[in-house]
Amino acid sequence: MAKLSTPDDLYDPRSGGQAIRIECLRLGDKPFEPTRTNYFAVYLIESGSGTFWADASQFAFGPGALLFFVPYQHIRFAPDTPVHGKVVQFHANFLCVETFHSEVGCSGVLFNDPYGIPVVVMDEQAKSDVKNLIERIGKEHDERELAYGEVMLAHLKVLLVLATRLKSPKADACGPGMDLRHPALVQLRALIEQNYRSLHSPAEYAKRLHMTAKTLGRIVREHLGTTPTDLIRNRILIHAKWQLLHTLKPVKEVSRELGFSDELYFSRLFKKATGYSPTFFREFETEIRGGSNLSMSSGHAPILLSAAASDT
Numbered sequence: 285m286a287k288l289s290t291p292d293d294l295y296d297p298r299s300g301g302q303a304i305r306i307e308c309l310r311l312g313d314k315p316f317e318p319t320r321t322n323y324f325a326v327y328l329i330e331s332g333s334g335t336f337w338a339d340a341s342q343f344a345f346g347p348g349a350l351l352f353f354v355p356y357q358h359i360r361f362a363p364d365t366p367v368h369g370k371v372v373q374f375h376a377n378f379l380c381v382e383t384f385h386s387e388v389g390c391s392g393v394l395f396n397d398p399y400g401i402p403v404v405v406m407d408e409q410a411k412s413d414v415k416n417l418i419e420r421i422g423k424e425h426d427e428r429e430l431a432y433g434e435v436m437l438a439h440l441k442v443l444l445v446l447a448t449r450l451k452s453p454k455a456d457a458c459g460p461g462m463d464l465r466h467p468a469l470v471q472l473r474a475l476i477e478q479n480y481r482s483l484h485s486p487a488e489y490a491k492r493l494h495m496t497a498k499t500l501g502r503i504v505r506e507h508l509g510t511t512p513t514d515l516i517r518n519r520i521l522i523h524a525k526w527q528l529l530h531t532l533k534p535v536k537e538v539s540r541e542l543g544f545s546d547e548l549y550f551s552r553l554f555k556k557a558t559g560y561s562p563t564f565f566r567e568f569e570t571e572i573r574g575g576s577n578l579s580m581s582s583g584h585a586p587i588l589l590s591a592a593a594s595d596t
Contacts, residue, residue, distance in 0.1 A: 297377065303374060304373065304436060306418065307373070309369040311334075317361075324353070324395060325359075325372070326352055327349075327352075328349075328350055328372075329351065330415070333365055335362045339357060343509045346405075352395055352403075352404075355376075376569075376577070390447070405450075466507050469503065469507060472512070481523070483543075497512075520542055525558075529569055529570070535550075535551065
C-alpha cells in the first residue's frame, strides 16, 4: 500500500510525530478552535472559565476541571475569563484506550461515552495530584532518560485511573460513568443501545418514551448539554469507528449494518463528524499502527459495558 498523504495536524510516526505530547494552554477572551487531530486529549484547566463544545455538545468548565476529547473530534472554546492550564495529547500507539478499558474502564467513562459529560471536577488535592503527574510526564519527555517512555506511560495510566475514580466513584471497573439524573435518560440510553442501528430519528425514541420530541430534546439539553440527534449520531459513530479500525468489513457493509442504505450518505456523515472519509480513516490509522488494531477482537467495543453486547 502506498503511503497516504498525511495532513500536518495528524500524528504520523513516519514523519517524526510524537505519540504523546504536553502543551501549555493559554486562552484569552476570544473563541478558540484547536486543530482537529487523531490524539486523545486531556485538558487540565488551572484557572479561568467558560464554555466548550465537543462536536455539537455544549458544556461549562471552570478552574480545577479535566476535559476529555477523542481523536478526530471538533473542539471549540468560548472563554469567559482568560484560561491557563495544560494539555496532554496521546495517540493509541502510546496508550490504546480500548485495551486500557478492560483494565480500568476509562473508555466509556472518560472517553467514548455518548451519554455522559466529558468533564471531571476536582478538589484541590486531586488537582495537585493531576498537575504533578502531568509535570512528571513532561519532565520525562524532555529529559529522555532510561526507560522514559515506560515511565510516561505509567504516569498517564495513573492520571486516567484517578480521573475515572473521581468521575464514577461508585462504579465498578467497567461500569458506566454517566450522570443520568432524569429517569427518561436512563430509558433513552437503553433504547438507543437497542435500536441505534435501525432508528435514527429522535421522534421515534420520543414516541417510545411517551413524550413529544420537544420534551425529549429539552430534557437531554438540560441534563447532558446536547441533543437527542447528537446522542444517536455519536453512538452510530462509535460503532462505525470501531468496525473501521478493528475489522476488515467494507465501508458499504458497515454503512448497511448501521441502517444506511446509501453508502455515500453514511460517508458524508462520517466525514462531517471526523473531517475525513471512512476509507482514509481506516487506511491511515491502520497504516500508522502497523496493523496492530486489526489484532483486537472485533466483538468488543470501547464503550459502556452494557452496550458491548450490541456490537458483537
